[in-house]
Amino acid sequence: MVRRASTPSSGWPAQVPPLLQRIYSNRGALDIDAAQPRLAGLLAPDLLSGIDTAVTLLLDAIQQDLRIVVVGDFDCDGATACAVGVRGLRMLGARQVSAAVPNRLLHGYGLSPGLVEELAALQPQLLVTVDHGIACHAGIAAAKAKGWQVLVTDHHLPGDALPPADAIVNPNQHGDLFPSKVLAGVGVMFYVLLALRARLRRDGLLQDPAPDLAQLLDLVAVGTVADLVPLDVNNRALVSAGLRRLRGGQGNPGLQALIQIAGRQAQQLTASDIGYAVAPRLNAAGRLEDMALGIECLLTDDATQAMEMAELLNGINAERRGVQQQMVDEAEAALAILALQDNAEVALAICLFDPDWHPGVVGLVASKIKEKMHRPVVAFAPSEPGSQSLRGSARSIPGFHIRDALAAVDSRHPGLIDKFGGHAMAAGLSLPLHHRALFEQAFIEVVGQMLQPEQLQQQLLSDGELAADELDFVHAQSLRSAGPWGQGFPEPLFDGIFQVLRWNVLKERHLKLSLRHPDCGEPINAIHFGGWTGDAPASRVHIAYRLVTDDYRGGSAIQLIVEHCSNA
Template identity: 60%
Template structure:
C-alpha cells in the first residue's frame, strides 16, 4: 500500500521582540510561533486560572456536595477506565476527604461487564454500596439511562464531565460540563480531571462561607500532580488554562511533592522526578495507568494513586508495569494484523478512502484505540478500529482517532442522526471517540462514515506535513538548550514540542532492534558528530548521504552519560 510521504514545512516567522534577552533566541522563536509573544503571556501562574463560577451548573453542584459533606452522607465517585478517569477519581476522593467528607468510596466500571460510565448494569452492581449521592467523573453526560436508574433508587446524581453532550441530557441533580451548549466557561479544553478539580475549588468556597473547619485549611494544590497527569494523558488541547494546571503539577512533581503512586510510577518507568516533563507523563506514566483499564481493572491504577503508603504504591506500580508490558505485546500483535488488513484492502483508483475502518474478530476491545492511533499516524487519515465487545459477542466496540480538520465525534453524530439505530452508543471529542454497535451494522456504518468524510474532509488536510521551527545553528546543539527546551513547556496537544530541521552529512548508520535507525551525522557549524535515533525508521535501505531531517533536540542520559541526541521525525534527501 502506498503511504503518504510527509513534507517539512517551516512555521512562519513571528515577531518575538517582546521577550527579554535572558530567554534564548531559539526559545523566543518557538514561543512566539505558538502565540506567546512576551514574557507576560508566558507566565503560568495559578492566580491567573479561570474562575470556577464561570462554569454553568457549578454553584448547584457545589452546594449539593457541600451539603453531603456537612451531613456526612454516603458519596460514591464513579470514574472511567482511562488515565483521565483514574486521576479524576483519585482527585475527587482525595479532595472530598480533604474537605471533610468521611464517607467517600469509588467505583469504576469494567470495560466488558458494565460498558462505559454510569450504566444501568453498574448501578445495579452498586446497590450494595447504598450511596446517597453519586458523583461522576470524566463521564456521565451521555449516561442518560444510568442516571435515570440511579435516581430511581433515590440516589442524588452530580455529573462532572468534559465530553460533548448528545441531543438528550441526563436527568441529573446537577451537571458540570464546560462543553454544554451555551456554557460561558471560556476554556472548553479541560480534561475530566480538570473539571472535577474545579468542582472541588467551588465546594471549598461554599464550605468556607458556611464556616466548615476542614475547608478552611484544605490545600487542594496538593492534587495538582494528578491533574497534570490526567490532563496530559487525555490529549486535550493545552490552552493557557490547561498549561497553568499542568505546569503547577509538574513543579510539584519535580520538587517531590507528589502522591506516592506518581513517584512509584515514575520509578518503574525509569524517569527522574527532578526533570520530569509532560512527555514523560504521556509516554511513561499514562500508559501504565491506562493499561489497567484496557486489560484488567482500573481499580488497580486508582488504588496506586490513592495510597499514602510508598511501599504499597511501589507494589501497585510494579503490577501496573507488568500489565503494561502485556499490553505492549498485545498491541504490537494487533498493529501487525492491522497492517496485514491494510495490505489486503482494495484501493480505488483515487487512492486511499478518506476514512479507514478496520475490524478483526480476535482483537481486544481495550486496545483498539491504540491500533487506530498507530494506523492514523501511518496513513494520516481518520481511522476506526473495531473488536468484539467480548469473545464471541455479536456486538462491536470501536475506537476512532482523527486528524486536524475532521471532528470525528461530530461525524458519528451526523451518522446517528441520518441513520438512527445504526450506532448503539457513541461519545468523545474532535480527535478521539468511542462507539458500540451490532456486528451486522458494521458494513453500513463504514459506508455512512465514508460518505460523511467525503463531504467534511478538505483534501488539503490529508497532506502529511511536519511543522518545523526552522534550523538550529551549530552552536545551538548544546546540553543547555536541550535542558531548557525540555522544561520550557509544558508541551502537548495544540502546544507542540519544538521540532527543527537542518541538512546533515551522514557519517554512519545501523539498525537497532528490527525497526529503529541509529545514525551519526555532522551539521554545518559544529565539529563534533551528533547522535540521532529514528524510531520505526528502518526501511531496509541506507539513508541518503546528504539528508534533511526534522528532529527534536533531546537529552541522552543513557547509562549515566550526559549528552544530547536528535529524535528524528522525518528523513528526506537534501
Template identity: 70%
Template sequence: MSRQAPTIRRRESVVGEGWPSTVPPLLRRIYAGRGAHDLASAQPKLAQLLPPDGLSNIDAATALLADAIASGERILVVGDFDCDGATACAVAVRGLRMLGARDIVHAVPNRVTHGYGLSPALVESLAHLSPSLLVTVDHGIACHAGIRAAKALGWRVLVTDHHLPGDALPGADAIVNPNQPGDTFPSKVLAGVGVIFYVLMALRARLRGQGDTRAAEADLGSLLDLVAVGTVADLVPLDANNRALVSAGLRRLRSRRGCTGLQALIEISGREAARLTAADIGFAIGPRINAAGRLEDMAIGIECLLSDDAAHARELADTLHQINAERRAVQQSMLDDAEAAVARRTPVEPAGAGVCLFDADWHPGVVGLVASKMKDMLHRPVIAFAPAEPDSEQLRGSARSIPGLHIRDVLAAVDVAHPQLIERFGGHAMAAGLTLQRDRFDAFAAAFGEAVDRMLDPALLRAELLTDGALRGEEFDIVHAAHLRDAGPWGQGFPEPLFDGEFAVVDWKIVGSRHLKLTLRLDGHPRPLSAIHFGGWREIAPSARERVVYRLAPDDYRGGDAVQLVVEHREALAIA
C-alpha cells in the same frame, strides 16, 4: 493505501519586545510560533487560573456536595477506565476527604462487564452501597439510562464531565461540563480531572464562606500532580489554563512531593523525577495507568493513586508495569494485523478517506491505540473495532481523526442519515467511541466513508509537519537542549519544538530490530551529531544526505554535556 510522506513546513514567528534576559532567543522564537508573545502567556502561573464561577451549575454542584458533607451522607464517586478517569476519581476522593467528607466510596466500570460510563448494569452492581449522592467524573454527559437508574433508586446525581453532549442532557441534579450548552467558561478544553478539580476549588470557597475551618486549611494544590497526569494523558489541548495546571503538577512531581502511587510509577518506569516532563507522563506514566483499564480492571490503577503506603503503592505499580508490557505486546500484534489488512486493501476498508478496521480476535481495550497509530501512518480518520467480549455480536469502536475533521460530528451525521446503525456514540473532535452490532459493520463502514468524503476537505489529507525551522550551529548544545526540555509543558495545542535541517549521514546502524542510530554532520559544524530514529528502520539504508526533522534533547544515556537529535522524519536528498 500506504504510509504518507508529510510536507514539511516552517512556522512563522514574530518575536516581540519585553522578554526578560533569562529567556534565550531560541525560546522566544519558539513561544512566538505558538502564539505566546510574553512571559505570562508562555509560562502561565496558577495565579492566572480562570475562576470557577464561569462554569454553569457550579453553585448547584457545590451545594449538593456541601449538604452531603454536612449531613455525613455517603458519597459515591464513579470514575472511568482511562487515565483521565482514574486520576479524576483519585482527585475527587482525596479532595472531598480534605474538605470534610467522612463517608466516601468509589467505583469504576469494568470495560467488558459494564461498558462505558454509568450504565444501568453498573448502577445495579453498586446498589448495595446505597449512596445519597453519586458523582461521575470524566463521564456522565451521555449516560441517560444509567442516571435514570440511579435516580430511580433515590440517589442524587452530580455529573462532572468534559465530553461533548448529545442533543439532550441527562436528568442529573446538576451537571458541570464546560462544553454543555450555555456554559460561559472561557476554556473548553479542561480534561475530566480538570473539571472535578475546579468543582473542588469552588466547594472549598463555599465552605470557607460558611466558616468551615477544615476547608480553610485544605491544600488542594497537593492534588495538582494528579491533575497534570490526567490532563496530559487525555491529550486535551494545553491552552494557557491547562499549562498552568500541568506546570504546577510537574513541579510537585519533580520535587518528589507527588502522591505515593505516582512516585512509584515514575520509579518503575525508569524516569528521573527531577527531570520529569509532560512527554514522560504521556509515554511512560499515563500508559501504565491506562493499561489497567484496557486489559484488566482500572480499580488497580485507582488503588495505586489513592495509596499512601509506599510498599503497597510499589506493589501496585509493579502490577501496572506488567499489565502495560502485556498491552504493548497485544497492541503490536494488532498493529501488524491492521497494517497487513490495509496493505492488502481487503474489504475492511471501503473506498474513500475514512478507514474502518475490524478483526474478531482484537481486544476492545486496545483498539483506540491501533486507531491512533493507523491514523498517524495513513493520515486518514480511522475507526478500529473489536468484539465487546469474546464471541460477542456487539462491536466496540474507537475513532481517531486528523486536524480539520470533527470526528464526533461525523458520527452524528452517520447517525442522522442511518438511525439504526449506531447503538451509542460520544467523544471529542479528535477522538470518539461507539458501539454497533457486528452484522452492521459493513453498512457502517460504507456510511462512515461517505460521511468523511462529504465533510472533509481533500486538501487536509496531505500530512504536514510543522517545524520551528533550523537550529544554528552554536545551538546544538546541552544548554539549549535543557532549556527546550524544561520550557514546556509541551503537548497538544502547544507542541514540543521540532526543527529541520539538511545533514550528511556519516554512519548508521540498526538498534534492536526497528530503530536507527545515526551519526550526522551539519555543514559548517565542527563536531558530528548523535541521532536516534525510533522505529526508523524500514529495510532501506539511509541516504548519504538527508533532510531530517528532529527534536534536540539531552542524551541521558551518555550523560554530561552530551546531546542527541531525536528524529521524527527523514527524507533523502539528491547529492549535488
C-alpha cells in the same frame, strides 16, 4: 515540511533565551505570562454553569454525612479524576467517600444500569461521575429511580438532551460561558473542588489553615496530558504546577511509584514522560484488566503498597504492548491485502475489525493506523469474546471533528449506532455486529462530505534551523524545562541538512546515526525510531528533529530525535 511563521515580540525577561522567545512566539505566546502561565492566572470556577448547584449538592452531602461514591472511568483521565474527587472531598470534610469504576468488559462505558445495580451494595446517597455522565441517560435514570442524587462532572460533548442528573458541570454544555472548552475530566473535577472550598471558606466552615488543593495538581497534570486535550494557557498552568510537584518529590505515592517503575527521573520529568511512560502503565489496567487497580494505586498513601501495585500495572502494560503490536500487525496486513485486491488508493476513512481483537486496545490500534495512513480510523472489536455487539474507537486527523462525523452518521441513519461520544480527535461508539458494513459505508460517505482535500496532506511544522552554537546541552536542557509541550502547544521541532558520518540498525527497526552540522565539526548522535526501510541513508540528509539531552550517556551529551528523513 512547513516552517512556522515567527512573530517576534519584545519585552521578554532577560532569562528567556532568544531561541525560546522564537519558539513561544511561533505558538502565539507573545509574553511570559502566556508562555509560562501560573496558577494565579487560572480562570475562575464560577464561570462554569451548574457549578453553584453542584457545590450546594456536595456541601449538603458533607454536612449530612451522606455516603458519596465517585464513579470514575477506565482510562487515565477517568482514574486520576476519580482519585482527585475522592482525595479532594475527604480533604474538604467528607467522611464517607469511596471510589467505583466500570469494568470495560462487564459494564461498558460510563454509568450504565448494570453498574448502578452493582453500586447498590455500597448504599450510596450521592453519585459523582467524573470524565463521563453527560451521555449516561439510562444509568442516571436508574440511579435516580433508587433515590440517589447524581452530580455529573464531565468534559465530553453533550447530545441534544441532557441526562436527568441533579447537577451537571461540563464546560461543553450548551450556553456555558467558561472560556476554556478543553479542560480534561480531571480538570473539571478539580474546578468543582476549588468552588466547593471557596463556598466553605465564605460560609466560615473551613478550619485554619484551609486544605491545600494544590496537593492534587500532580494528578490533574497526569490526567490532562494523558487525555491529549489541547494545552491552552489554562491547562498549561495546571500541568506546569503538577509537574513542579512531581519534580520536587511531592507527588502522589502511586504516581511516584509509576515514574520509578517506568525508569524515569522524577526531578526531570516532562509532559512527554507522562504521555509515553506513566499514563500507558495506568491506562493498561483499564484496557486489559480492571481500572480499580489503577485507582487504588492513586489512592494509597503507603509507598510500599504503591510500588507493589505499580509493579502489577507495569506487568499488565507489558502484556498490553504485546497484544497491541499483534493487533497493529494484523491491521496493517489487512490493509495491504485490501490495497492489492482493490488496486486503488486507500479510502478517505478506514474501518477495521477482527473478531479476535481486544476491545480495550482498539483505540491504540486506531491511533497507530491513523498515524501511518493519515486518515480518520475506526477500529472495532467484540465487546466480549463471541459477542454480537461491537465496541469501536475512532481517531482523527487535525482539522476533522470525529465526534461530529459520528453524530452525522447517527442523524442520517437512526438506530445504526447504539451510542457514541467523544471529542474532536477521539471518540467511542458501540453497534451490533450486523450493522458494521452499513456503518462503514455511511461513515466513509460522511467523511467524504466533511473532509477537505488539504487535510489529507500531512505536514510537519518546523521551528526552523538551529545554528551550530544552539546544538548543545544548554539549549537542550532549556527546551526540556520550557514546556509543558503537548496538544495545541507542540514540542519544538527543527529541520536542517546534515552529513551522515556513520549509521547502523538497532533491533531491526530503528536507525542510529552519527551526523555533522555544516558549521560544526563535532559529530552529533541521532536516532530515527522506526526509520529503517531497508535502504542505506544518503550521505547528506534533510531531517526534521527534536533536540534532547542524552540521558543514557549522561553528562552534557545531546541527541537528535529524528521525526522525518529525506535525501538532501
